[in-house]
Amino acid sequence: MKKHLKLLLTFFRYTIQTSMIYRIDFIVWTLVTVGWFIFTVVFYQLIFGHITGIADWTKGQIFVLQGFYFVTNFLFWGIFYPSLEYLPRKITKGEIDFLLTKPVNTQFLISFNEFSLNSFLDLFLGIGLMWYGFRLDNTAPSLFGIVQSILVMIIIAMFLYAGYFTTVCLSFWADRLENIVYFFPQIREFSKIPQQGYTGAVKWMLTFIIPAALIATTPSQFLFGDYNYQHVAILLIFAIMALKLSNWVFAQSIKKYSSASS
Amino acid sequence: MNTWKKFTTTLKAEMQNIFMYPGMILIWVIDMFFSPLVMLLVWTKIGQTSASVGDWSTQITSYYILLPIIILLTGAWNGYFFTRKIQTGEFSTYLLKPYSHLIGDLANNFSEKVLKIAFLLPITITCIIVLDISTPIKNLPLTFLALSLGFILNFLQSTLIGYAAFWLIDTSGLDNLVDIGEFTLGGRLVPFFLLPSFIKPAAAALPFRYFRAFPTEVLAGSLTGPETIIGFTAGCIWLLVFTLSCGLLWKRGLKKYSAVGG
Numbered sequence: 001m002k003k004h005l006k007l008l009l010t011f012f013r014y015t016i017q018t019s020m021i022y023r024i025d026f027i028v029w030t031l032v033t034v035g036w037f038i039f040t041v042v043f044y045q046l047i048f049g050h051i052t053g054i055a056d057w058t059k060g061q062i063f064v065l066q067g068f069y070f071v072t073n074f075l076f077w078g079i080f081y082p083s084l085e086y087l088p089r090k091i092t093k094g095e096i097d098f099l100l101t102k103p104v105n106t107q108f109l110i111s112f113n114e115f116s117l118n119s120f121l122d123l124f125l126g127i128g129l130m131w132y133g134f135r136l137d138n139t140a141p142s143l144f145g146i147v148q149s150i151l152v153m154i155i156i157a158m159f160l161y162a163g164y165f166t167t168v169c170l171s172f173w174a175d176r177l178e179n180i181v182y183f184f185p186q187i188r189e190f191s192k193i194p195q196q197g198y199t200g201a202v203k204w205m206l207t208f209i210i211p212a213a214l215i216a217t218t219p220s221q222f223l224f225g226d227y228n229y230q231h232v233a234i235l236l237i238f239a240i241m242a243l244k245l246s247n248w249v250f251a252q253s254i255k256k257y258s259s260a261s262s
Numbered sequence: 263m264n265t266w267k268k269f270t271t272t273l274k275a276e277m278q279n280i281f282m283y284p285g286m287i288l289i290w291v292i293d294m295f296f297s298p299l300v301m302l303l304v305w306t307k308i309g310q311t312s313a314s315v316g317d318w319s320t321q322i323t324s325y326y327i328l329l330p331i332i333i334l335l336t337g338a339w340n341g342y343f344f345t346r347k348i349q350t351g352e353f354s355t356y357l358l359k360p361y362s363h364l365i366g367d368l369a370n371n372f373s374e375k376v377l378k379i380a381f382l383l384p385i386t387i388t389c390i391i392v393l394d395i396s397t398p399i400k401n402l403p404l405t406f407l408a409l410s411l412g413f414i415l416n417f418l419q420s421t422l423i424g425y426a427a428f429w430l431i432d433t434s435g436l437d438n439l440v441d442i443g444e445f446t447l448g449g450r451l452v453p454f455f456l457l458p459s460f461i462k463p464a465a466a467a468l469p470f471r472y473f474r475a476f477p478t479e480v481l482a483g484s485l486t487g488p489e490t491i492i493g494f495t496a497g498c499i500w501l502l503v504f505t506l507s508c509g510l511l512w513k514r515g516l517k518k519y520s521a522v523g524g
Contacts, residue, residue: 028435035442043451046458050312054304174285183289189300197307 004108011113019117029118037125040066055197063133064223068216069192070126075157076185078119080164083111088171088178096257107250111165141223149222152232155239156215162242172253191215211238268361269369276373287374291381294330301451302326318456324395324482325453331386332478334378336412340367344424345433354521401483408477411497416473418504428515449475455484472497
């Protein structure tokens with residue numbers, strides 16, 4: 001554990017150094033993040049000019065929901081994506097050999113060797129959106145609600161990481177599947193609407209088959225004091241299953257891997 | 263060898279290449295559906311509670327069902343590959359070829375589209391039949407013109423981003439900035455007819471609308487005669503601006519090019 005934390009710190013330092021080398025890129029990406037944030041605020045302000053709520057969620061609550069969407073942006077583009085982005089290309093070029101020989105868990109090395117510094121802004125903007133949402137409704141979350149919401153978010157992060165890693169592992173099995181890295185993050189699009197906004201088979205699918213509708217809804221509900229432990233149980237089961245599946249798929253994928261360079 | 267023969271020869275080579283990786287193409291096609299599908303769900307939900315949005319419900323449904331096919335037909339991604347060629351120095355080999363790199367880019371674009379259409383068209387036709395969306399046949403010649411205009415604008419815009427790599431090396435941030443413009447003012451998230459009246463003049467003056475929203479509106483038959491003429495005129499003005507800018511950036515960029523790794 002200590003070794004892994006030390007490695008994470010080293011990788012994070014490396015991220016800061018590379019971000020400082022490509023400064024224009026860093027500034028442009030920061031503008032992109034801020035641009036999406038401004039768009040989200042303006043978009044929902046305009047929508048709420050026509051309506052008073054979406055699926056019985058108030059304007060403030062919808063902003064809290066969007067805040068959690070930004071937190072998942074941080075998880076994907078800030079933590080998971082920078083390392084996994086080049087995995088398909090590394091497989092094609094046979095560069096996984098170097099990682100397999102290292103005395104550290106290979107899945108860990110593949111998953112967390114690089115971060116994106118400007119995506120950390122998503123985390124702060126997400127928290128800002130939540131704060132704004134509560135201000136609009138003239139309410140505040142309880143400390144108990146905040147702590148539980150953070151714990152739920154950790155479960156969601158586990159689920160998202162494992163699901164993402166498993167899908168990216170498909171590139172071990174199919175040639176040049178470079179765009180697979182953009183596929184799984186798209187399921188979060190469904191979390192932009194509260195789970196209660198879906199009906200019928202779609203609602204059932206997005207709750208029990210792929211719990212995409214719960215990604216932002218459940219932690220938001222905990223902040224509102226609506227402790228939906230049934231949803232947490234669903235997410236926890238999915239997170240554990242997805243983590244086990246990711247380990248198994250990776251083990252099978254490594255057996256399939258045939259170093260292209262040697 | 264004349265230009266047409268050079269193009270068809272490159273196209274054949276690209277077709278052989280692209281049919282080797284159908285998995286990658288299938289993922290792009292699924293990816294194209296996510297955002298319009300979620301936005302359709304959002305607007306349908308809003309339409310249920312807002313009369314002002316509800317009045318547009320038929321147009322909104324046809325708009326988002328037709329949007330993926332329009333995104334595909336007008337799409338261009340040559341800037342991404344051009345940037346990669348600059349980064350690796352691979353671009354040097356293109357300077358030695360007896361034809362413009364744009365011919366190769368066009369061939370790649372058309373070859374990918376053939377396979378993507380094979381996946382996307384059956385889904386779109388099924389949606390049109392199931393949702394009983396009216397497709398006015400009389401607009402087809404105009405739609406073809408609007409689609410051609412949209413494609414050329416997209417292709418030139420992507421070329422401009424690619425040429426920016428002569429100076430920036432990594433243009434992914436710039437590409438995403440353009441994406442924000444297109445998503446917000448170009449009809450990807452909010453259809454042009456639903457934009458607030460104070461934003462519409464700016465959105466009509468900027469090029470983003472003519473990439474995809476305008477062809478979709480022409481196909482859906484939601485524009486009046488004068489609106490269509492104004493749309494084509496504005497699109498043609500941007501076509502001229504993009505063409506001149508491409509010529510200028512190409513000339514200056516070549517002087518700046520330092521053949522990394524070449």
